[in-house]
Amino acid sequence: MDVRLPIGLMFAGAGALLIAAGLLTDPAQLKLGLAGVNLDLVWGAALEAFGLGAIVLAVTGRRR
Amino acid sequence: MHLGVVDGLILGLYLVVVLVIGWMASRKTKSGTDFFLAGRSIPAWVAGLAFLSANLGAQEVIGMGASGAKYGIATAHFYWLGAIPAMVFVGVFMMPFYYGSKARSAPEYLRMRFDEKTRGFNALSFAVMTLIGSGVSMYAMAKLIVVLHVLDAPFAALGLPQAWIFHLAVVASALVVLVYIYLGGLRGAIYNEVLQFFLIVAGFAPLAWLSLKTVGGWDGLKATLGPAYVHAWQGMGHASTNRLGVDAFGLIMGLGFVLSFGYWCTDFLVVQRAMAADSMSSARRTPLIAAGFKMLIPFIVIVPGLCALALTTAAMAPASANPLAHAAQANGAAIIPVKLDGAGKPMLDSAGKPQLDYDLATPNLLIHAFPTGLLGLGLTALLASFMSGMAGNVTAFNTVWTYDIYQAWFRREGTDAHYLKVGRITTAVGVLLSIGTAYLASQFNNIMDLIQLICAFVNAPVFATFLLGMFWKRATGHGAFWGLVAGTSAAALHHGMTLPADSLPGVKGGWLAMVHLYPSEMAQNFYTAIFAWSICFGVTIAGSLMTRAHDEEALAGLVYSLTPKLSEPGGGWLRNPVVLGVLVLAATLVLNIVFW
Numbered sequence: 001m002d003v004r005l006p007i008g009l010m011f012a013g014a015g016a017l018l019i020a021a022g023l024l025t026d027p028a029q030l031k032l033g034l035a036g037v038n039l040d041l042v043w044g045a046a047l048e049a050f051g052l053g054a055i056v057l058a059v060t061g062r063r064r
Numbered sequence: 065m066h067l068g069v070v071d072g073l074i075l076g077l078y079l080v081v082v083l084v085i086g087w088m089a090s091r092k093t094k095s096g097t098d099f100f101l102a103g104r105s106i107p108a109w110v111a112g113l114a115f116l117s118a119n120l121g122a123q124e125v126i127g128m129g130a131s132g133a134k135y136g137i138a139t140a141h142f143y144w145l146g147a148i149p150a151m152v153f154v155g156v157f158m159m160p161f162y163y164g165s166k167a168r169s170a171p172e173y174l175r176m177r178f179d180e181k182t183r184g185f186n187a188l189s190f191a192v193m194t195l196i197g198s199g200v201s202m203y204a205m206a207k208l209i210v211v212l213h214v215l216d217a218p219f220a221a222l223g224l225p226q227a228w229i230f231h232l233a234v235v236a237s238a239l240v241v242l243v244y245i246y247l248g249g250l251r252g253a254i255y256n257e258v259l260q261f262f263l264i265v266a267g268f269a270p271l272a273w274l275s276l277k278t279v280g281g282w283d284g285l286k287a288t289l290g291p292a293y294v295h296a297w298q299g300m301g302h303a304s305t306n307r308l309g310v311d312a313f314g315l316i317m318g319l320g321f322v323l324s325f326g327y328w329c330t331d332f333l334v335v336q337r338a339m340a341a342d343s344m345s346s347a348r349r350t351p352l353i354a355a356g357f358k359m360l361i362p363f364i365v366i367v368p369g370l371c372a373l374a375l376t377t378a379a380m381a382p383a384s385a386n387p388l389a390h391a392a393q394a395n396g397a398a399i400i401p402v403k404l405d406g407a408g409k410p411m412l413d414s415a416g417k418p419q420l421d422y423d424l425a426t427p428n429l430l431i432h433a434f435p436t437g438l439l440g441l442g443l444t445a446l447l448a449s450f451m452s453g454m455a456g457n458v459t460a461f462n463t464v465w466t467y468d469i470y471q472a473w474f475r476r477e478g479t480d481a482h483y484l485k486v487g488r489i490t491t492a493v494g495v496l497l498s499i500g501t502a503y504l505a506s507q508f509n510n511i512m513d514l515i516q517l518i519c520a521f522v523n524a525p526v527f528a529t530f531l532l533g534m535f536w537k538r539a540t541g542h543g544a545f546w547g548l549v550a551g552t553s554a555a556a557l558h559h560g561m562t563l564p565a566d567s568l569p570g571v572k573g574g575w576l577a578m579v580h581l582y583p584s585e586m587a588q589n590f591y592t593a594i595f596a597w598s599i600c601f602g603v604t605i606a607g608s609l610m611t612r613a614h615d616e617e618a619l620a621g622l623v624y625s626l627t628p629k630l631s632e633p634g635g636g637w638l639r640n641p642v643v644l645g646v647l648v649l650a651a652t653l654v655l656n657i658v659f660w
Contacts, residue, residue, distance in 0.1 A: 001088050003110060003255045007262060010081040014074050014266075014441060021070040021437030030435045035274055040437040043270050047441075050262075 004058035011051030018044025066217060071440025078263070078444045082244055082451070085255045089248025096480045099249030099487050100168060100463045101340050106251070108346035110258055112353025115337040116361075117257035120264055121201050121453015125365055125446065126208070129426030132362075132369025133376075133400060135307045136293030137659055139369075140362040144296070146319040148355050148652045150328035152645040154338075155351035158329055159641075160630055161534050162339055163347040164621055169339075170332040170530075171468040177533045177622045179541030180472060185548050186529075187468035189522045190332060191461055195494065196518060197333075198457035199501020205450035206233035206502065212427055214443065234502050237447075241455050242495040245462070246488055250340055253455040257337075260448035261357075267445020268364040271426075274433050275371035279378075288374040296659045309565075309584025318590025322597040326523035330530045333460040344630070348641040355648045359655060365426070372425035376400040399432060400425045413566070458498065462490040517559065517571075517589070524593035525551025525600035532604050537616065537623045543608030551600025558595040564588045 022030070022041030030038055093099050106114070131139040167173040171190065175183035207230070209215060215229045244252045279285050286294045292307055299306035300315060308315070328334060328351070338350035376398045403411040403421040410418040430442040466487045471478065478486075525548055532539040532547075560576030564585040569575055573588060582588040619626045637643040 001092055001251075001255070003085070003258050006081050006085050006088070006255075007259050010077065010259060011262070011266070013077050014444075017070050017073055017077070018437045018441065021068070021435075025068075025070075025436055031433070034278055034433060036277075039270060039274070040435055043266075043438060043441075047266060050266075 002058045002061055004054045004061070008051045008054030008056075008058060011047045012055060013051070015044045015046070015048030015051050018047060020044075067214060067440065067443075068436035070437045071443065074437075074440035075444050075447065078447065079240060081259065082240060082256055085259065086244025086247040086252040089244070089252035089255055092251060093247070093249050096483045096487065098251065099484050100466065101336075102249065102251035102254055104340060105342050106254055106337075106340045106346070107342060108349040109353060110254060111337050111341045111346060111350040113261045113357070114254040114257040115334055115350050116354035116357055117261040117264070117452045118253075118334055118337060118456030119453075120261065120361070120449050121197075121456065123200075123204075123453070124361075125264065125268070125449040126204065126423055126426055128362070128365040129369035129372070129429075130422035132366035133373040133420070133422045133425040134369075136289070136295075136370060137362075137366065138296050138300075138306060138308050139366050140296055140655075140659065141308075141315060141319060143358055143362050144652050144656050145316070146324040147328060147358055148648060149320065150324040151351040151355035151358065152648055153325065154329040154335070155348050155355075156641050156645045157624075158530070158534060159338055159348045159351070160344065160627070161622060161624075162335060163341070163344050164627070167339075168467050169463050170330060170335050171464055173622075174529065174533065174544070175468075175472070177619070178529075178539075178544040182529070182541055182545045182548065183468055184472065185545060186526055187464050187472075189526075189552070191464050191469065193518055193522050194333065194457040194461040194464070195497050196501055198454045198461070198494070198498035200505050201450050201453040201457070202234055202237055202498055203502040203505035205237055205447065206230045207506070208427055208446065209233045211424065212431060230506075234499055237451060237454070238495050238499050241451055241458060242492060245455060245458055245491050245495075249487070250336065250459050250463075253459045254337060254340060256455065257452045260452040263441075263448040264445045264452075265364065267442045267448075268368065270438060271430055271433060271442060272364045272367045272371075275368050275375070275429055278433070279371050279374040285370060285374050288377055289370070293370060293373075294659075296656065298660065303583045303587060308586055309582075310587045310590060314587050314590045314594070318594050322524050322527060322593040323520065323590065325531075326525075326527035326593065326597070327519070330526050331523060332464060333456045336460055336463065345639060345641075349639070349644060352641055352644040352648055356644075356651075359648070359652050368429050369422070369425045372399045372429045373420075375429070376420065399428050401428070454498065458491060458494050461494045462487050465490045465494070517592075520589055520593045520596065521552055521555040521559075524555060524596040528597050528601040528604060532601065532608075533623070535624045536605075536608075537619055537625055538608055538613055539604060540608040540611045540614060542611040543604045543606070546607045547600045547602075547604030550603040551596045554599035555592050555596035558592045559588070562588055562591070 018040045022038045022044055025040065030040060032038060092103065097103055128139060128142065162170070162173060165173055165176055167176055171183045171187040174186050210230050216226060219226055219229055244256055276282070279288060282294070292299065300312045303309050303311045338347045341347040341350050379398045400420045400422060401424060403419040405411050413419050427446065431439070434442050466483055470486055471483065528551060529544050529548055533544065557576070559573045561579040562582060563569060563574035563578060564572060564582045564587070567573070567585070572585065582591065616626055621627050
């Protein structure tokens with residue numbers, strides 16, 4: 001059992017949801033004034049990259 | 065607070081993944097060793113993150129944020145002084161005996177090294193402690209969901225009474241933890257703890273960054289709160305010149321030695337994760353890998369608390385220019401609200417000032433700062449921390465109950481399948497008892513004080529027992545047992561005859577007589593631990609010298625001087641526990657200097 005797979009799926013899923021929230025939510029509700037950036041979008045992309053990286057490591061690890 | 069669809073989906077996704085991990089782990093859980101020790105097959109990095117995550121429960125995430133707001137960055141002593149050195153010590157020096165002895169639990173090591181009665185004393189006190197810990201974690205989570213009004217809107221929409229929110233939160237969290245431990249045992253818990261660790265970081269790292277940015281960075285924090293909040297060591301010479309109310313001796317001896325070594329080196333809740341590692345080398349590196357991450361945790365749990373206080377202070381100032389504090393003002397709520405009594409009136413301290421409800425510092429900051437989406441992630445991180453704390457207690461409880469109490473006292477010669485069945489039943493019973501403890505906790509105001517007290521009573525003396533057991537071959541079973549009894553009694557006596565300032569006799573102490581008044585609760589707690597450890601240490605030595613020594617041959621592999629020295633593993637310096645330990649200690653020293 002490779003724990004990187006469920007962790008990767010969780011983060012890829014959460015990242016996608018955050019990106020969707022960042023793109024679809026009314027900008028007035030995104031509290032852009034506090035962070036200065038669309039935090040949902042930026043952090044969502046970071047989580048997506050982490051999640052996909054974990055999935056790739058799990059899959060390549062299994063093949064080896 | 066209103067949760068959006070995305071917030072709900074992230075929470076739902078987490079619950080599904082947690083259960084899937086439990087199911088995946090169940091496919092590899094066929095024997096007692098699989099269930100209780102994850103088949104001793106866990107890689108070092110997984111065991112290391114689980115070792116850390118099992119400790120990242122409710123008290124840690126909410127409590128350290130609260131302490132950050134109350135005491136400042138000096139709270140980091142609980143990491144840089146009160147955890148890292150002990151984690152290095154257990155990895156480098158103690159793990160060879162835990163792992164090498166093939167003991168299935170920490171109390172079982174005591175049986176192998178000393179005798180049955182010493183194991184029994186430790187097993188019983190530890191079992192009670194884990195049940196209380198698990199219940200308090202559950203209670204804290206349910207209370208937080210109620211206070212933050214997370215489920216108010218869905219309950220109102222469904223026409224359900226708001227009073228049921230607490231019950232649902234308790235039962236649902238208990239059920240999820242029960243399912244994944246029942247199915248996957250320790251393996252299910254460990255793999256979920258790794259997921260929970262990453263989620264806690266993912267949820268709290270942006271909160272720390274955002275809140276620090278909002279208060280104007282570290283300089284802004286310093287300007288708003290003053291130097292007392294941003295220095296860890298300044299003023300530690302005397303109890304009256306620092307916010308902790310503790311002198312340097314109490315801090316270093318009480319927290320830095322007795323309490324931290326007592327917890328990290330002997331508490332089976334964390335040690336169990338290292339004992340599940342796939343080799344001696346992995347077991348020794350487990351606490352060291354955990355320590356490498358542990359030293360950075362203050363930046364994501366303490367800093368938000370400090371920022372919450374700075375924003376609350378700014379919000380109290382007229383015409384605040386800070387956007388977050390201004391938003392909080394506009395909503396009619398400071399980030400850290402005033403504590404209210406049962407009648408809804410503000411609680412005042414001895415100087416007549418309103419007391420702040422520091423426990424809400426981190427959760428309220430999360431609600432005010434995060435937009436929808438990140439809010440769901442932050443709440444998932446909170447839920448993950450509660451679950452990991454609870455699961456850590458439940459897995460430790462089922463192992464200690466099954467092997468150290470049931471097998472030792474009720475059925476010595478059962479089959480492996482029988483103990484596996486007992487372990488699963490114990491998991492269900494343990495979760496049920498934890499629910500009972502959660503409801504019991506809701507009846508008392510001071511349950512958090514009580515659990516800290518129990519830890520000081522249990523962990524402090526038992527560290528002396530383990531220390532002498534592993535490093536002094538002359539220590540005997542009778543000496544160890546009576547040392548433990550005397551140490552625990554000394555803790556109770558010290559607590560019963562002392563009281564922290566501004567407290568009434570009762571759960572906070574002074575229930576026997578009033579001999580000494582401590583400047584703070586923390587000082588009393590540290591000195592209770594010092595007394596308990598010292599008495600246990602002294603009585604164990606005296607008792608051992610008065611009784612017949614153990615046969616040295618039987619102690620091989622259990623005592624330092626009678627065990628062949630381990631050859632350090634090859635494969636580079638990153639695999640060498642001694643090198644890793646030195647690196648971790650050096651990095652911790654640098655952090656202490658930077659935040660001096």
